[in-house]
Amino acid sequence: MNADLTPDSPLLDHCPEGLPARAYYDADWHARESAAIWARQWVYAGRHDQQPENTLRRIEVAGQSILLLRDADGALRAFHNTCRHRGAALCQAEQESFNGKLIKCPYHAWAYDTAGRLVSTGYATPTADFERAAQGLFPVHLKQWNGFVYICLADAPPEFAPDMGLDVLDNWPMEDLAVGHVLEKHMACNWKVFWENYNECLHCPGVHPELSDLVPVYRQGIMSAEERARVAAGGGAQPALKSGARSWTQTGAPCGPEFSNLTEEERERGHTFVTLYPTMYIVAHVDYVRTVSLTPLGPEQTRLRAEWLFPPATLARADFDLEAVTGFATTVLMQDSAACEINQRGLRCMKFQAARLMPQEFAIHDFHNWVSARMAEV
Numbered sequence: 001m002n003a004d005l006t007p008d009s010p011l012l013d014h015c016p017e018g019l020p021a022r023a024y025y026d027a028d029w030h031a032r033e034s035a036a037i038w039a040r041q042w043v044y045a046g047r048h049d050q051q052p053e054n055t056l057r058r059i060e061v062a063g064q065s066i067l068l069l070r071d072a073d074g075a076l077r078a079f080h081n082t083c084r085h086r087g088a089a090l091c092q093a094e095q096e097s098f099n100g101k102l103i104k105c106p107y108h109a110w111a112y113d114t115a116g117r118l119v120s121t122g123y124a125t126p127t128a129d130f131e132r133a134a135q136g137l138f139p140v141h142l143k144q145w146n147g148f149v150y151i152c153l154a155d156a157p158p159e160f161a162p163d164m165g166l167d168v169l170d171n172w173p174m175e176d177l178a179v180g181h182v183l184e185k186h187m188a189c190n191w192k193v194f195w196e197n198y199n200e201c202l203h204c205p206g207v208h209p210e211l212s213d214l215v216p217v218y219r220q221g222i223m224s225a226e227e228r229a230r231v232a233a234g235g236g237a238q239p240a241l242k243s244g245a246r247s248w249t250q251t252g253a254p255c256g257p258e259f260s261n262l263t264e265e266e267r268e269r270g271h272t273f274v275t276l277y278p279t280m281y282i283v284a285h286v287d288y289v290r291t292v293s294l295t296p297l298g299p300e301q302t303r304l305r306a307e308w309l310f311p312p313a314t315l316a317r318a319d320f321d322l323e324a325v326t327g328f329a330t331t332v333l334m335q336d337s338a339a340c341e342i343n344q345r346g347l348r349c350m351k352f353q354a355a356r357l358m359p360q361e362f363a364i365h366d367f368h369n370w371v372s373a374r375m376a377e378v
Contacts, residue, residue, distance in 0.1 A: 011359040018355030030299040038062040054100035071114040072100030078140035146174035177309035189344035199363035240270040254287035256314030
């Protein structure tokens with residue numbers, strides 16, 4: 001390790017290669033990733049309160065159509081969106097109503113209860129060799145955490161393990177927060193390019209002037225004070241946000257009352273990032289929470305979805321200024337999106353074989369190792 005680094009520095013002591021260039025545009029590589037990563041990891045499926053009772057919702061994960069249902073009692077369950085008769089899709093629209101008790105196939109009227117058990121074969125008359133109990137819907141693993149809903153297509157899902165631990169958001173009233181704003185953006189880049197951008201701040205001084213003004217350490221092209229060289233470390237810790245700022249808003253002022261149960265460290269930090277590869281990250285502030293989730297649409301196309309979550313009382317305030325909150329992060333996300341698309345456009349160069357990572361890109365190196373380990377499992 002370089003002697004000029006602080007003892008707890010996360011910086012790399014070498015400049016390793018990144019993933020091969022074809023990992024960002026090759027169709028076969030993308031198909032392998034879909035099977036090895038997106039079909040085997042926990043994938044974000046929305047907030048728990050965004051689907052009304054007695055509704056079916058259709059989502060796509062790793063090329064599979066998945067049915068999410070909320071029954072008359074409010075319970076959420078997930079199944080493959082496929083009738084066991086001849087494979088017809090059960091839910092046709094992005095969201096549709098049902099009676100909260102039976103899921104009925106629109107083709108031949110086979111019907112299933114909300115636990116996925118077959119209860120009727122419609123007008124068909126099965127013979128003695130037909131095992132009704134074996135013809136239930138194909139279940140999909142579903143997990144709820146802090147008001148977020150996740151699904152996993154794997155028969156044996158991996159441990160659900162956010163990078164900061166399961167209890168990192170315990171001091172925020174996560175279950176009670178409501179979605180106040182949604183932003184969707186189709187990016188002309190591979191999904192990994194976005195995660196790489198997220199995992200370094202070398203681009204921050206040049207790409208994010210507003211963010212670098214709010215978060216002083218970002219002006220140095222680093223994500224945390226631990227990345228500073230010892231000779232530049234100075235005297236002790238510094239506030240995460242600039243003087244007078246409390247949150248990520250246009251003015252730095254909170255958009256409403258601060259959450260009451262936060263520790264002083266959580267307040268001084270100004271932002272708590274929680275990462276769940278490959279699907280999303282969460283940023284918790286003193287007054288609201290923001291999520292960003294990704295959906296691969298192809299080797300070089302990704303859908304980004306951002307959600308801003310607020311206490312209902314904040315949303316109801318007469319002086320609440322939604323644009324003052326959402327405008328700041330939207331600016332940052334659009335800057336990131338543009339940077340990712342610039343990155344993607346150069347990756348097909350016949351001479352470019354792989355990135356050469358810098359010491360400050362240690363988190364990208366970790367991410368590449370995570371991807372490589374998942375790919376090696378298939």
